Amino acid sequence: MFYTPGFSEKKSLLNKEESHHCINVMRFSKSSIVYVTNGRGDLYKAEIEEPDPSGCRLKIIEKQSGFGKRDYNLTIGICPTKNPGRFEFFIEKSTEIGIDNIIPLICSSSERKKINPERIERIITSAMKQSLKAYRPILEKVQDLKEALKDDFEGQKFIASESVDPEMNLGSLCKPGENVFVLIGAEGGFSEREMEQAAGSGFIPVSLGDYRLRTETAGIVACHTVHLVNNLER
């Protein structure tokens, strides 16, 4: 699967990077059939017309709109981990499982306040292609918790906390078919004051289970919990 933002019936040209990958690396040639997405839900089946490694022109054979569309939208606000590899692992896994918006969050216990957006965008693209998705998760800019709380999100809002009774878990409280926003803190968790601020903005404190999880594990577990809630017959 290839990805080119803005790819459409009117502009059926792979971008430079993907043209190189398609022609020089994967060795596709004229008349080969390939799949392309624009990351906005459109999946194209197309034939290579001009195998130019710096701008490969395609002829569209078939278009599927809303490919793999879910009936919920998932936003996760999560603190980057001290070890960047762990945060990147969350990015890759949540993209594979299914997520729409990722907000790198800064809270009082944050040990890392910066990310490498280019590197993370590359991981998102690679995981999207690997897991054959036509919707590309959006990486938002790094935000303070306060800023994230002001987000005019419509749907269910949760904040993960270790001090919540395990019975009040995300899996039991999350309703299927509705948008979900989950906040996940750094290793030290959110402070009491932060929990109060979040509650004031309508975020419900939830447990992610009766175990202590690393930040990136909490993110993956939250993402998969919302997925399962929406896919289990209950």
Next chain:
Amino acid sequence: MFYTPGFSEKKSLLNKEESHHCINVMRFSKSSIVYVTNGRGDLYKAEIEEPDPSGCRLKIIEKQSGFGKRDYNLTIGICPTKNPGRFEFFIEKSTEIGIDNIIPLICSSSERKKINPERIERIITSAMKQSLKAYRPILEKVQDLKEALKDDFEGQKFIASESVDPEMNLGSLCKPGENVFVLIGAEGGFSEREMEQAAGSGFIPVSLGDYRLRTETAGIVACHTVHLVNNLER
């Protein structure tokens, strides 16, 4: 939390590695209160009696047996990934979420047939301590699929496959309160012949969702699905 296999009322001594960690690294001293597990479900609250960095003797204050005991046992047989770091990530995450037995599996599409058991045992120990668990997952020896199929496991047996209808997913088929055994193949999945052999041994083909997952993601998703099935009110 410290871990010493065989730690008990009769032998309340941290092993060499943990004694060093406790006294030299964490700087605990005489009369400090620490928590110790033997990895078999016992959690001890204890006081340091002899702060010897090569053999730290403790006085047990309290013992909890069956700490964090689940009402199901989970075994996952999974093919080591080409990139060892991905397999190790599965090991760490499944230990955090909860798993009992890990079988490194060899199937026809396996690209890696060896693991570094010492390294993986260290990852298991570290993740167990990090997530405050008193049961330590057991790393079984590397096995051919055929051998794993002969395992006289009592409980629900599943084999993950991408070609199964997403409605036949692990989350919907897995019953709570029963032991579970899940097989997960290498990137290429199991061959038709392997799927037949597994079916012949009572393994039910299941989907892990309507997406394509990397091996290590499939392992984490399977582990968390079984966990959620056992913890959601349905």
